[in-house]
Amino acid sequence: MIALELFIEFALLSFVAFGGATALLPEMHRVVVEHHHWLDDTTFTHLYAIAQAAPGPNVLVVTLIGWEIGGLLGALAATLAMCLPMSVLIYLLIDRWESFAGKRWQKAISIGVAPLAVGLIFSGATLIAQAAQFGWAAWLLVAATVVANLRTKLHPLWFIGVGAALGLLGLV
Amino acid sequence: MPSRPDLRALFLAFSSVGLSGFGGVLPFARRMLVDERRWMSGEEFNAQLGLCQFLPGPNVVNLAVVVGKRYQGALGAIVAPVGLLAGPFAIVLLLALLYDAYGSLPLAQGMLRGIAAVGCGLLFAMAWRMGAAIKDKPWFLPFTALVVVAIAGLRWPMPAVMIAGLLLSGGVAYWLLGRK
Numbered sequence: 001m002i003a004l005e006l007f008i009e010f011a012l013l014s015f016v017a018f019g020g021a022t023a024l025l026p027e028m029h030r031v032v033v034e035h036h037h038w039l040d041d042t043t044f045t046h047l048y049a050i051a052q053a054a055p056g057p058n059v060l061v062v063t064l065i066g067w068e069i070g071g072l073l074g075a076l077a078a079t080l081a082m083c084l085p086m087s088v089l090i091y092l093l094i095d096r097w098e099s100f101a102g103k104r105w106q107k108a109i110s111i112g113v114a115p116l117a118v119g120l121i122f123s124g125a126t127l128i129a130q131a132a133q134f135g136w137a138a139w140l141l142v143a144a145t146v147v148a149n150l151r152t153k154l155h156p157l158w159f160i161g162v163g164a165a166l167g168l169l170g171l172v
Numbered sequence: 173m174p175s176r177p178d179l180r181a182l183f184l185a186f187s188s189v190g191l192s193g194f195g196g197v198l199p200f201a202r203r204m205l206v207d208e209r210r211w212m213s214g215e216e217f218n219a220q221l222g223l224c225q226f227l228p229g230p231n232v233v234n235l236a237v238v239v240g241k242r243y244q245g246a247l248g249a250i251v252a253p254v255g256l257l258a259g260p261f262a263i264v265l266l267l268a269l270l271y272d273a274y275g276s277l278p279l280a281q282g283m284l285r286g287i288a289a290v291g292c293g294l295l296f297a298m299a300w301r302m303g304a305a306i307k308d309k310p311w312f313l314p315f316t317a318l319v320v321v322a323i324a325g326l327r328w329p330m331p332a333v334m335i336a337g338l339l340l341s342g343g344v345a346y347w348l349l350g351r352k
Contacts, residue, residue: 012331013330013331014228014229015228015331016228016330016331016334016335017228017229017230018228018334019228020229020230020231021230022295022298024330025295026323026324026330027323027329027330030327030329030330034327045284045285045288046271046275046281046284046288047271048288048291049284049285049287049288049291050264050267050268050271050284050287051264052194052287052288052290052291052294053194053267053287054194054260054263054264054267055190055191055192055193055194055259055260055263056190056191056193056197056257056259056260056261056263056264057190057193057196057197057230057232057233057256057257057260058196058230059230059233059257060257060260060261060264063261063264063265064264064267064268067264067265067268068268072265075261075265075268079257079261082229082230083229083230083233083253083257085229086227086228086229086230086233086234087229087233087234087237087249087253089227090223090224090227090229090234090237090238091237091241091246091249093223093227094220094223094237094238094241097219097222097223098219101219101222101223104346104349104350105346106226107345107349108342108343108345108346108349109226109338109342109345110225110226111307111312111341111342111345111348111349112312112315112338112340112341112342112343112344112345112346113338113341113342114302114305114306114312115303115306115312115313115315115316115319115341116315116316116319116334116337116338116341117302118299118302118303118306118316118319119315119316119317119318119319119320119323119337120319120323120330121295121298121299121302122295122296122299122303122316122320122324123319123320123323123324124295125292125293125295125296125299126320126324127324128288128291128292128295129292132285132288132289132292134289134292138285138289139289141286141289141290141293142289142290142292142293142296143293144293145289145290145292145293145294145296145297146293146296146297146300149293149294149297150297150300150301155194156194156294157194159290159293159294160194160287160290160291162286162290163286163287163288163289163290163291164283164286164287165286166286167282167283167284167285167286167287167289168279168282168283168286169282170282171286172282172285172286172289
């Protein structure tokens with residue numbers, strides 16, 4: 001049953017989701033597109049785009065992937081799998097957090113995980129570019145977005161709007 | 173004195189957080205909890221967020237579990253994250269239905285392509301910003317490069333890469349912490 005398979009795959013991923021669901025993009029692509037062939041490259045990119053344009057926590061890209069693969073049950077299974085294991089763990093650990101917060105090993109993990117998360121998010125960006133087979137115009141838009149996002153405080157929604165408009169006009 | 177929210181208040185408050193942000197809602201969660209409803213102080217928020225960010229998974233979902241548990245125990249820990257996710261869940265499914273119906277139209281394809289390009293740019297920018305915030309760059313940025321090679325280049329499975337990476341990178345961090 002595909003919903004169950006989805007649940008197991010995504011629950012496994014939730015244990016390494018340092019940096020949230022965004023950091024999982026490359027691995028979700030590997031599992032869903034390359035390994036299981038549940039989706040193709042184009043659909044995967046489209047789902048990422050839809051999740052970008054929708055309000056809510058970043059984790060909802062998982063919901064969309066689940067929906068395209070296994071309908072409503074798939075969407076529920078994927079979302080639950082991504083949230084449930086850590087939710088249970090955090091429920092059990094929060095009262096003891098004070099006792100290990102600030103310990104040397106705890107700080108070491110927090111510091112050590114950050115450069116890995118950067119690598120994951122960078123990989124996610126290259127992967128979207130590859131999967132969408134960007135031409136020069138799209139790369140130009142990518143570059144413009146990077147510069148504008150780093151230099152200004154414009155709300156991300158403006159970027160999404162400009163991207164959607166340029167895409168509608170067939171310029172990307 | 174901060175009031176003690178009931179289940180209904182938890183559900184509604186986290187629903188509003190879930191629906192108010194694009195590309196991450198954590199700042200909205202802080203505003204709601206600390207500034208608007210005053211359920212916790214800024215310091216308490218930071219302390220609670222510590223574990224949520226320490227553990228993997230969606231930080232803001234983890235935070236909803238923590239806040240829910242704090243005020244309404246096990247039921248609260250279920251109701252708060254469900255409130256956070258229910259609205260956005262319904263919206264993305266609605267968008268998915270539209271996509272299934274019209275996604276093959278050239279106009280829709282073009283639009284999604286444009287959004288994907290912008291989304292890709294936002295990811296690069298996020299990686300840049302997070303990378304810039306790392307201290308001791310000569311020690312730690314090589315691990316970033318290794319992750320990119322292993323994940324984007326060699327397409328190795330992420331769990332193995334993360335475990336190995338965390339042992340190495342965390343080991344270096346542990347050693348550096350001892351030196352100071």
